[in-house]
Amino acid sequence: MKTVIIGGIAGGLSAASQIKREDPGAQVIILEKSGDVSYAACGMPYNLFYKDKPVEELYALDLDTIRKERGIDYRQNHEVIRIDPVQKEVAVVDLINAREYRESYDYLVYATGNKPIRLSLPGFEDNDVFYFKTLDDTRLVKKIIYEKAPTNALLVGSGYTNLELADVLYNMKIPPVILEKSATILPSFAEEIRAKVLEKIEEKGITLHTNVDIMEKNGTVVSTRAGDFDANMVVVSIGVKPNTELFSAAGGELGVAGAVKVDRFLRTNLPDIFAAGDCAEHYVRQLGRNGYMPLGPAANKQGRLVGSNIVNSKAMKMFYGIDQTAVFKFFDLTVATTGLSERQLGEIGANYVKIHVDTPTRGAFPGGGIMRVLLLLEKGTGLILGGQMIGQDVVAKRLDVIATAIYKQMTVFELAELDLSYSPLYSPVWDPLLIAANKAAKEA
Template identity: 75%
Template sequence: MKTVIIGGVAGGLSAASQIKRADRDAEVIVLEKSGDPSYAACGMPYNLFFKDTPVEALYALSLDTIRNGRGIDYRLRHEAVAIDPRRQEVTVVDHEQNREYRERYDFLVYATGNRPAPLPLPGFDDPAVCYFKTLDDTRRVKRLIHDQAPACAILVGAGYTNLEVADVLYNMKIRPVIVEKAPAILPAFAAEIRDKVMEKIAEKGIEFHAGVDVQGKEGATVRTTAGDFDAGLVVVAIGVKPNTGLFAAAGGELGAAGAVKVDQFLQTNLPGVFAAGDCAEHYVRQLGRNSYMPLGPVANKQGRLAGNNIAHRDAMTMFHGIDQTAAFKFFDLTIATTGLNERQLREMGTDFGKIHVDTPTRGSFPGGGTMRTVLLFEKGTGLLLGGQMVGQDVVAKRLDVLAVAVYKQMTVFELAELDLSYAPPYAPVWDPLLIAANQAVKAV
């Protein structure tokens, strides 16, 4: 059995590893067009801070481990340029040897990830403009920061990535200026969560402009409807698009958000072709349908499952989906979410209630902070539909408790009865989750 995998980061390497784990004799070829093996992309903003820590520290595995330890034929700088589903062949360009060849497959895993949404404006092809998607982007930003020491950076877009970048640059004494096209940041979050993030932006004195259109760049000047800004670095992070051009050109069917359409076994409409990761749809349990939420854990899970289903074709396993759980850091705040958000609930016509509470994170013990918890629940039944948090100290792990509650379809009545641990260094006697659940019980 021969499997060719296009894309060698999270989904692709997970698929390859799972196939080899199940069948050591299976032939597995990974085509990775960059010069880097699989890496932890979420760590890229934080690597900027450490001048002497190479970006290669973000590699998930060394090339030697992948090739010799796991027995995977992992080919760097080999770019797939065409798929022929009838012949079951991939046309490949080897950029090292400057040659083109064809690789036949029994099974194919399409794991090409996503690409940054472009900003096709005058001047945005300048070397000082970075999209911060790959390790090469990180290398370029890092060289620019440490070699040229820009005083100011313009961050176009106010999503997870640029908020993390703003945090890092601020702590490197580089003044971030954030411009956002939408009227508000973080549209998937409740207003009560966004308010706390905006308070932190104001507290740090970060210049922020919402409802702004960028018009172009001339030299070091970025022109916008909010005025002109001079900066030695521009980071554009205005969203991503699934990288599906190669698949679509082969007759592949696309689905949610233009991602590769997959069934619950991660099979596509092309025979013998599976898809996984940031290029593919993701099944959302509460919605009961596929959507698109590209995150590292999802890519790894889907890649592993695609590999498992190739290795065990007579006993394939379904991908049971995601609950839209995510978290990120912004200075001393953790911002986290799980389950459905208000926009989705309104679109579904759900009769839901919402509460929010502010609580300390610890008992009578130094070093704690405060946090805000938002719970969304079904009116009448109290079914927990979603939860969001923002605050200092232990927030993400409390959010994980809510993620389990959403997965198990618990009600706020059941959430209020959970036997959560108490000790002053870790929690007040009434944990913030229990306080929030009891408030929700009153509002059901």
């Protein structure tokens, strides 16, 4: 059995590793366009802090381990330019040696990830504009920071990436200015959570402009409807889109947000072609349908399942799905979400209740902080539909408890009875989750 995988970052390498794990004799070829191997993209902003720490330290595995220990034929700088689903082969360009060749397959895994949405405006193809999506982007930003010593930075977009970058650049003494086209930031978060992020932006003296329409960039000056901004460095992070042109050109069907349409087994409409990761749809359990939320954990889970389903083609398993759990850091705050958002609940016409509480994260012990817990629950039944948190100290792991509760379809009445650990070093005697659950139980 021969499997060709297009893309070798998260989903692609996970698929390859699982195939070799279950069938050591299988032939697995990864064709990766870049010169890198699978890496932890979420660590890129924090690598900027360290002048001499190579970005290659973000690699999940080194090339020798992939090739020798896992037995995977991993080919860097090999770009697939065409898929022929009838002949079951791909056309490949070896970018280093400038030669084109064809590679046949029994199974094909499409794992090309996504790419940044670019600003098609004058000046935004300049060398001092970065989209901060790949390790090459990180290399270039580090080069600018440590060789040109910028005195300020303009961040276009206010999503997770640029908020994390704002934190990093601020602490590197490079004052950031954020421009956001929408009326507010973090639209998937409730106002009660968003307000705390805005408070932190104001506390740090970071300039944020919303409702901004950008017109052009001329040299170091970015012209907008809100005025002109002079910047030594510009980072654009206004969203991503699935990298699907190659698949679509081969007759592949696209779905939500232009991602590769997949069934629950992660098969596409093309014979013996699977898709995984940031280029593919993701089944959202609570909605009972596919959505698109490109994050590393889902990409790795999908890749592993694709690998297993290729080996076990007569006994394939379904992708269980995601609960839309995500977290990011913003200065001393952790901001996290799981389950459905208010916007999604409104779209499906749910009858829901929202509560939030502010509470200390620890008992009578130095340190800790304050956190805000927000719960969304079904009116009448108390079924937990979503949860969001923001605060200092241990936030992410508490959010994981809510993610688990949603996975098991628990109610706030059940959440209130959980036997959570207590020590003043880690929690008040009533954990913030229990306080929130008890308040929610009264509103259900």
